[in-house]
Structure formats: C-alpha cells, structure tokens
Amino acid sequence: MRNHQTTEDIALGIRRRVFEHAMRNNGGYLSQACSAAEQLAWLYNEELNLGAPTLPMIPKPFGGVPHADNPDYHTGAGYNGPFEPDLDRLFIAPAHYALVAYATLVETGRMAAEGLEMFNQDGSSVEMIGAEHSPGMEVHNGTLGIGLSTAAGLAWGRRRRGESGRVWVFMSDGEVQEGQTWEAIQACAHHRIDNVLAIMDVNNQQCDGAMDSVMEVGDIKTKMEAFGAVAVEIDGHDLDAMREAVKTPHEGKPLIILAQTNPFHTMPILEERFPRLHYVRFKSEEERARMNTSIAQSLGVDPIDYAH
Amino acid sequence: MVDMVNRPYERAFEQHALANPDVLCISADLTSSCEIDKFRDNHPDQFLSMGMAEQNMMSFCGGLGLAGFRPFVHTFGVFTYRRPYDQLMASIAYPRRKVRIMGFLPGITTPGGMTHQAIEDIAVMRSMPNMTILETGDATEVESICAAADSIDGPVYCRVLRGSVPRLFDTPIKVGEMREISLGDDVLIVTAGITTEEAMRATRALEAAGVSVRHLHLHTIKPFDAGALLDHIGAVRGGVITLENHVTEGGIGSLVAEVMADNGIGKKLRRLGLKDTYAHGGSRAYLMRYYGLDALALTRGVEDLLGQPLGITEEDLAQARVEAVHSLAKAEGL
Ligand SMILES: Cc1ncc(C[n+]2csc(CCOP(=O)(O)OP(=O)(O)O)c2C)c(N)n1
Numbered sequence: 001m002r003n004h005q006t007t008e009d010i011a012l013g014i015r016r017r018v019f020e021h022a023m024r025n026n027g028g029y030l031s032q033a034c035s036a037a038e039q040l041a042w043l044y045n046e047e048l049n050l051g052a053p054t055l056p057m058i059p060k061p062f063g064g065v066p067h068a069d070n071p072d073y074h075t076g077a078g079y080n081g082p083f084e085p086d087l088d089r090l091f092i093a094p095a096h097y098a099l100v101a102y103a104t105l106v107e108t109g110r111m112a113a114e115g116l117e118m119f120n121q122d123g124s125s126v127e128m129i130g131a132e133h134s135p136g137m138e139v140h141n142g143t144l145g146i147g148l149s150t151a152a153g154l155a156w157g158r159r160r161r162g163e164s165g166r167v168w169v170f171m172s173d174g175e176v177q178e179g180q181t182w183e184a185i186q187a188c189a190h191h192r193i194d195n196v197l198a199i200m201d202v203n204n205q206q207c208d209g210a211m212d213s214v215m216e217v218g219d220i221k222t223k224m225e226a227f228g229a230v231a232v233e234i235d236g237h238d239l240d241a242m243r244e245a246v247k248t249p250h251e252g253k254p255l256i257i258l259a260q261t262n263p264f265h266t267m268p269i270l271e272e273r274f275p276r277l278h279y280v281r282f283k284s285e286e287e288r289a290r291m292n293t294s295i296a297q298s299l300g301v302d303p304i305d306y307a308h
Numbered sequence: 309m310v311d312m313v314n315r316p317y318e319r320a321f322e323q324h325a326l327a328n329p330d331v332l333c334i335s336a337d338l339t340s341s342c343e344i345d346k347f348r349d350n351h352p353d354q355f356l357s358m359g360m361a362e363q364n365m366m367s368f369c370g371g372l373g374l375a376g377f378r379p380f381v382h383t384f385g386v387f388t389y390r391r392p393y394d395q396l397m398a399s400i401a402y403p404r405r406k407v408r409i410m411g412f413l414p415g416i417t418t419p420g421g422m423t424h425q426a427i428e429d430i431a432v433m434r435s436m437p438n439m440t441i442l443e444t445g446d447a448t449e450v451e452s453i454c455a456a457a458d459s460i461d462g463p464v465y466c467r468v469l470r471g472s473v474p475r476l477f478d479t480p481i482k483v484g485e486m487r488e489i490s491l492g493d494d495v496l497i498v499t500a501g502i503t504t505e506e507a508m509r510a511t512r513a514l515e516a517a518g519v520s521v522r523h524l525h526l527h528t529i530k531p532f533d534a535g536a537l538l539d540h541i542g543a544v545r546g547g548v549i550t551l552e553n554h555v556t557e558g559g560i561g562s563l564v565a566e567v568m569a570d571n572g573i574g575k576k577l578r579r580l581g582l583k584d585t586y587a588h589g590g591s592r593a594y595l596m597r598y599y600g601l602d603a604l605a606l607t608r609g610v611e612d613l614l615g616q617p618l619g620i621t622e623e624d625l626a627q628a629r630v631e632a633v634h635s636l637a638k639a640e641g642l
C-alpha cells in the first residue's frame with residue numbers, strides 16, 4: 001500500500017481535497033489541512049505498518065450505534081487494515097480533524113473519492129466529527145483528551161499479548177489543556193508503555209483563537225518530559241524531521257512528536273482570518289471568491305467551480 | 309410563519325450581566341459557539357476564559373461561588389456534566405453554589421454525534437440533589453433564561469437554544485410553573501425544549517382529525533409542580549404522551565411517570581424520545597425523524613395511545629402552521 005506517491009504529493013493532495021470541499025460547502029476545517037497534512041501523509045504513507053483495507057472503498061451508510069440489537073455493528077477501523085498482531089493501529093484523537101483524515105484515506109488509496117462527498121451528509125457514516133463508525137476511526141474521540149488514554153490501554157494490552165504492532169495517536173495541542181492528557185502520560189511512564197507513539201499538531205490554535213489568549217499551556221515539551229514521556233519538537237512541515245524524530249530512543253516511555261505547525265501553511269490568505277481559524281466559514285461571497293482564487297493558485301489547481 | 313429571532317441569548321446575557329456585577333461570564337473555548345464572543349470583547353473584566361478544561365472549570369466556579377460571585381458557565385451541555393460530573397457534585401451541587409450552567413446544543417440539536425449530544429443530561433441533573441433544571445423552548449424563554457436561572461438560590465442547569473430560534477411565547481419563564489398551550493380533553497401532550505414546536509404542529513393535525521389535545525410545555529423540570537400536572541391528567545380521557553429531546557429514561561417522560569405512579573393514576577402513558585440508544589451525527593430534522601422525535605412520531609404515538617388510526621400524513625403536518633397555535637396561546641394569555 002505504500003509509496004505509490006511521495007509523501008509530499010500526498011500532503012498536497014490532502015490540502016487540495018480539503019480546499020475543494022471547503023469551497024463547495026462554504027467553509028470547513030480548512031486550517032487543519034494546512035497544519036496537519038504532512039503529519040497524516042507521513043503516518044499513512046511511511047510510518048504506519050498497516051494492512052490493506054477490509055471495508056468497502058465506498059463507505060457504507062450509517063449502520064446504527066453499538067447495541068445488543070445491532071449485531072452487525074462495526075467501527076471504521078477496517079480502513080486502516082485488519083487487526084493483526086504485527087500491524088499498527090491509529091487513533092485520530094481530535095475528531096474534528098476527520099475531514100483531513102478522510103482526505104488522507106482517499107490520497108493513500110484506502111477510500112474512494114466518493115467517500116469524501118458523503119461527508120456530513122444525513123445518513124452517511126462519514127461524519128463531520130469523526131465517529132467510531134466513520135472511515136479510519138476505531139474509537140470515539142470527539143470529546144477531546146481521551147485518545148491517548150485509550151491508546152495507552154490498548155498498547156499495554158497488546159504488549160501483554162505479545163503483539164509487536166504499535167499504537168499511534170494523532171493529537172492536537174488543545175488536548176494538553178485537558179487534565180486527562182497528563183494522566184495518560186503519567187500512566188504510560190508508570191507502566192513503562194513504550195509501544196504507544198503520538199504526533200501532535202502544535203498549531204497554537206483552538207476554537208477561540210490563539211491558545212495563548214485562551215489558556216496558556218507553557219512549554220509542552222518540558223511538561224511532557226516531566227510527566228514521563230520522551231518528547232521531540234520538530235518543524236511539522238519538515239518530513240525529514242519527522243523521519244528522524246521517530247528514531248529517538250524511548251525505552252519504557254511513550255514517544256510524543258511535537259509537530260510545530262503553521263495554521264495557514266500553503267494557504268497564506270487564511271492569515272486574514274487569524275486568530276479565528278478553527279472552522280473557517282466564509283463571511284461573504286466576495287471573501288469566498290477571493291479565497292478560492294488565492295488558495296487555488298497556492299495549491300496549483302484551478303479555482304473550484306462551486307456554483308455547480 | 310412563526311417569527312425567528314437571531315441569537316437571543318447574546319443580548320439577554322449581556323443585559324443581565326451588566327445589571328448584575330456579581331455575574332461572571334465563564335467560557336470553555338466555545339465562546340462564539342455559545343454567543344458570548346461580543347460580551348468577551350466588550351466586557352473583558354466580567355469574562356473569564358477557562359480553556360478546554362472542564363473539570364477544573366467546574367471546581368473553579370465552585371470557588372467563585374464561595375467568593376460570592378454568580379458564574380454563568382458557557383459550553384455545550386454535554387461538556388458541563390459528562391467529564392466533570394464529580395466536580396459538579398462536590399464543588400457545586402452539594403454546597404449549593406450559585407453557579408448557572410448554560411448548556412448549549414441540547415440533545416440532537418448538534419450534528420456532532422455521540423460525543424457532542426447531551427441526551428441524558430436531564431436524567432443526570434434530576435438525580436443530583438440541589439440541582440435546579442430549566443429548559444428553553446423558544447426565543448422568549450432564551451431571553452428570560454438568565455434572569456430565571458439567576459433567581460435560584462443554588463445551582464442551576466439550563467438547556468439553551470442558540471442561533472435562529474422561533475418565538476412561540478410572549479411571556480418570560482416563571483420558574484416553577486408550566487405553560488398551558490392548549491386545553492383539550494382527549495389526550496395530554498407534555499413537551500419541553502424543541503419538542504414543543506413539534507407538538508404544536510401535531511396539535512393542529514390532531515385537532516383536524518378530531519382529537520382534542522391538551523398540551524403542556526415544561527420550562528421548569530426541577531423542581532416540579534406535580535399538583536398542576538395531576539389536574540391536567542385528570543382533565544383528559546385518553547391518556548398522556550410525552551415527547552422529549554432526550555432518552556426516555558430519567559427525563560420528562562420519567563418525571564410524568566413518577567408523578568402518575570406516586571399518585572396512583574391508572575391512565576395510559578406513552579413516552580417518546582430516544583429509546584435506550586445513542587444518537588449519531590446529522591442534521592436536526594433528519595435526526596428528529598430518525599429517532600422519532602418529531603411531529604409525525606407524536607401523531608403516531610397518539611394513535612397508539614388511543615388505539616385508533618387517525619390517517620394523519622406528513623403533508624397534513626407540513627401544512628399545520630405554528631402561527632395559528634401561537635395566536636391561540638396568546639388568546640389564552642400565557
Ligand atoms: C472535552 C471537550 N471540550 C470541548 C470540546 C469542543 N472543542 C472541539 S475542538 C476544540 C478546540 C481544541 O483545540 P485543538 O484541538 O487544538 O483545535 P484546532 O487547533 O483544530 O483549533 C474544542 C474546545 C470538545 N470537543 N471536547
């Protein structure tokens with residue numbers, strides 16, 4: 001499944017798809033594509049050891065929630081391949097990054113492009129806030145700060161069962177405001193769980209704007225190390241830096257890569273919207289048109305014909 | 309058509325907070341989603357940003373209460389009680405701090421799926437000693453929610469509607485009372501929040517099909533005036549039906565069932581709402597249809613209650629304008 005395309009190409013493809021989607025829908029989680037495209041492209045195209053998808057390329061409609069009367073219920077994890085002892089698992093902890101994650105599945109050949117068109121449509125499993133039945137998702141993470149804990153438990157269990165596969169978590173920096181994130185690191189350190197690895201999109205942004213204006217979190221790396229993780233800070237748009245960071249020894253500790261990113265990377269016009277980038281909804285047709293022209297040019301595509 | 313009011317909470321909160329200097333505006337990184345972004349920008353001294361850290365925020369508000377302030381907590385309803393349940397109990401409910409919890413996007417009014425949908429909040433809060441529960445069903449109730457909540461000597465949980473909200477009523481919330489929307493004598497319909505508008509639509513169609521409807525709207529869920537409800541139950545022949553934007557366990561359906569059982573009322577009761585299920589992401593109209601929370605589900609429920617088909621179709625409901633019921637409500641001086 002890997003290396004049909006370069007990771008750079010995949011990152012660009014993710015941004016193009018999210019851009020097209022945001023234009024057609026008059027807004028979306030566009031900034032998250034700017035900040036996180038390299039991280040998700042790198043995970044899926046290089047770092048994760050995943051098997052071929054086990055679920056249909058065109059996602060099935062919503063199939064009900066877990067219930068004793070719903071025996072056919074399954075999660076969307078099959079888009080990341082089968083559960084095998086030697087294969088990795090991935091959680092998208094900030095579930096609002098789902099659009100970017102779905103675009104990654106499309107770019108890496110794990111989901112058909114039609115899947116993205118089902119995004120946030122009534123009756124579809126391709127939900128706006130990734131649900132555990134959404135493509136590529138295995139657990140519900142829309143309530144932020146729970147992903148790393150679940151991953152730690154899964155990692156402990158897999159180690160106990162002698163499995164060599166790792167558990168990866170894609171995290172957001174907003175999550176460090178939640179106390180649970182720190183409890184998770186503490187538990188990993190205490191139980192010497194080192195088969196859990198995370199990459200965090202440190203875009204310095206949250207819903208209300210710049211994190212420093214909402215709730216300062218200080219030096220994340222120092223805090224994480226104090227709680228018992230190995231933390232490595234990198235430029236989150238530098239793939240070589242990611243490739244190096246993951247080699248950092250972390251015996252007995254979780255490895256957390258802090259990807260410092262720019263929330264308007266490759267779409268400089270989005271800076272106009274700073275500091276409110278969490279969900280970009282175009283304020284007027286004029287703005288939409290202007291962003292369309294500018295971002296299309298930045299990404300090397302034609303403007304989106306969103307009227308049709 | 310019924311009047312739609314844009315962002316009624318925004319103005320109502322500002323007005324109330326400016327008149328009450330001990331009121332503080334607390335936010336958990338959903339400031340514009342809870343319509344308090346202008347307040348933050350215009351009145352920064354009365355605004356505290358607590359970040360995305362709900363557990364700390366709840367105990368912190370307990371401390372503010374101890375210092376004599378009346379914090380209004382703003383975030384999505386679901387984030388006010390699921391994660392910080394223990395903090396809510398120990399720091400706020402037990403010591404009866406005057407914390408006003410403004411829970412936005414109640415039930416399936418959010419497309420965010422399970423993690424964003426507060427579908428059991430009323431059950432949780434009803435079982436919490438000392439907690440008062442209010443729910444808004446229209447713009448007038450949203451406009452009066454701040455004053456109503458702030459009149460309570462203790463903690464309050466409110467389900468608040470945001471964005472474009474219909475105006476169904478013309479009198480403010482009177483805590484402890486209920487609204488009598490119609491006073492027929494075949495069936496008693498009890499609703500709260502967004503299901504009231506559905507019931508108003510259903511009422512028109514039901515009346516046209518020959519069913520005389522008595523309809524109560526609850527804005528005060530706890531404490532609850534059982535006496536008034538009993539009088540209304542006594543006034544109908546055919547039984548009681550509840551419709552709620554919530555699971556049927558522990559919400560207003562349970563509340564009505566408890567009152568009936570406690571008082572030995574042998575009438576039939578149908579409780580409509582989310583039936584022991586989580587919901588999922590989707591538009592409000594789609595989810596209301598999928599989970600049986602809309603006017604159509606209510607008319608089917610009434611058919612079931614009365615044991616007779618009424619032949620009401622979706623078109624009948626689409627044609628049932630809320631405004632007619634609205635003017636009826638006015639005529640009754642509610
Ligand atoms: C427990 C919890 N509280 C609040 C929210 C609402 N919420 C969703 S995303 C978000 C901002 C978090 O920051 P981050 O994940 O860094 O977002 P981004 O960089 O994409 O803006 C908030 C507060 C939530 N999903 N979960």
Ligand SMILES: [Mg+2]
Pocket residue numbers: 172173174201202203204205206
């Ligand atoms: Mg962020």
